[in-house]
Amino acid sequence: MKFKLLIVFLLIAAYGRAQNLNIIPQPQSVNKQEGQFYLNNSTTVGTTDTSLLALVSYFQKEVHKAKSVALVQNVNGSGSLIDLKLSSNQQTIGAYTLNITPEHITVSSSNKEGVFYGLMSLLQLIKDQQADNDKNICLQACKITDAPRYQWRGLMLDEARHFFGKEKVKQLLDWMAYYKLNKFHWHLTDVQGWRIEIKKYPKLTTIGGMGNYSDTSAEAEYYTQNDIREIVDYAGQRFITVIPEIDMPGHATAANRAYPEYTGGSVAGYPNFTFNPANENTYQYLADIIKETNSLFPAHMIHLGGDEVAYGVKAWSLDTAIARMMQKKNFDGVNQLEQYFFKRMADTVTSLNSKILAWDEATGGSLPPDKTIIFWWRQNLPGQLHLALQKNYQVVLCPRLPLYFDFLQDTGLVAGRNWNGVFNRVTDVYNFPDRQVPADELNSKLIVGVQANIWTETIESEKRLDFMLFPRIAGLAEAAWTLPEQKNELVFADKLKADFKNYDAAGIYYYNPFEPSLHPEVVDFVPRIKLVKARSYVRHASKRRHGKINHNKYASSKKGHKSSKRSHKKRK
Structure with a gap:
């Protein structure tokens, strides 16, 4: 019986990994679709909402810094391959939808924070991929619907x-x-x-x-x-x-x-x-x-x-x-x-x-x-x-x-504090x-x-x-x-290992x-x-x-x- 339960657990974990995209924190909902979107120096990014133009520029800079890809800002706004939108339906502050199809990418939210966080998820997906021989970055088609558990997500520095x-x-x-x-x-x-x-x-x-x-x-x-x-x-x-x-x-x-x-x-x-x-x-x-x-x-x-x-x-x-x-x-x-x-x-x-x-x-x-x-x-x-x-x-x-980060992280380390x-x-x-x-x-x-x-x-x-x-x-x-029911620690471990290359690239x-x-x-x-x-x-x-x-x-x-x-x- 225990063996059967172990097999079921491993299958569930494997399914979770198969469905996973390397985004931290884990989104509420990730649905993979058929096909891929190819991002390169010809990819346009824009918005018809002038209040989001600063986010367009920010995203361009981050993508270029990460992958040396120079996205083209679409000055007309409409018809962009990566389109930023403010929707009319009210959402939690920070909630967003990221929709990647083979033809285009849409990042939408009812608030600018949400659009920004959608772009951060997209940036993580871009950083996770290596360019092919034609200098294309291939992104899996998917639809992500996401919102934060808490409105206060803090870090204190002394x-x-x-x-x-x-x-x-x-x-x-x-x-x-x-x-x-x-x-x-x-x-x-x-x-x-x-x-x-x-x-x-x-x-x-x-x-x-x-x-x-x-x-x-x-x-x-x-x-x-x-x-x-x-x-x-x-x-x-x-x-x-x-x-x-x-x-x-x-x-x-x-x-x-x-x-x-x-x-x-x-x-x-x-x-x-x-x-x-x-x-x-x-x-x-x-x-x-x-x-x-x-x-x-x-x-x-x-x-x-x-x-x-x-x-x-x-x-x-x-x-x-x-x-x-x-x-x-x-x-x-x-x-x-x-x-x-x-x-x-x-x-x-x-x-x-x-x-x-x-x-x-x-x-x-x-x-x-x-x-x-x-x-x-x-x-x-x-x-x-x-x-x-x-x-x-x-x-x-x-x-x-566990939230004092000057405390020791594990056994074998010496320079820090622990609680008994x-x-x-x-x-x-x-x-x-x-x-x-x-x-x-x-x-x-x-x-x-x-x-x-x-x-x-x-x-x-x-x-x-x-x-x-x-x-x-x-x-x-x-x-x-992330809500507790959406967490999977095995998946998180995989995402963390994938993120280490970004730490290395940043000199962390x-x-x-x-x-x-x-x-x-x-x-x-x-x-x-x-x-x-x-x-x-x-x-x-x-x-x-x-x-x-x-x-x-x-x-x-x-x-x-x-x-x-x-x-x-x-x-x-």
């Missing part, structure tokens, strides 16, 4: 610990677009550095921007406001929303280096970790920062952090001015004061007609449900997810397991969230999507950043886009879970730490990621690494 610069961020945005990810969460401030220019407070970057996790004396690195606008525009062309994070009231050390008058004090291991909640000027100072930040990001969403304040909050208990404030307001403890502080800054955000985003610690406060999105990161505290849903907050699922011996493998990312989140909560309409977070304490070079992101970013794409140094020895692990410089201090280091370094760190196997491997391209450098 540039406070190590700074990567404008060109690397743009490359990540290109890959996000390729995999139909649409939210770029940008962690720009923390203990180690402040990376966003605020004109009213220039020392935030000239002083607060100095240093990084592996070198506290490194010259200041940050993004100017023009850099920010350029990146936001670049992302917008790819239908990616950029969300800045300005962390408060904790993780404020870099800001307090620049403007010490706003510090909430120090405790052992956490110098100047918080802002001062008893100094009325602190609120105006942070409001000014929020206003300038908000003006740079058309998303009208600001992530305020709000996490791990407990690490430095003991300093509040030792401050007489803070004690007087708590007594005056009849606060029972520093927790109430923290909620008061966060609510005031959240009110600043909402006054700008923007949404408040925060880590799941903020669930215990009194933020307005219709203006708040909670990021559930502590998988060991499922009650935080339950409470957020109970309080009618929208929720993005981003738990450490559990690794964040690409298969775990791929199967999220259905194997981890209870069905009754997962089915809630308040779950708006999923996001992976990559923290960069152990990531200094672009090469290591790639090694930790790829191929897990592909698993993330399928977790965020990736982890190969099928043959790990092909790409040995990249290990960047990590500060030398005495063993007796290891526990303290884990607590401090593990912002939103209390996992185990392998100290004894760290080694410097900066030699031979491609240096990061820096967007902006200044020395005080």
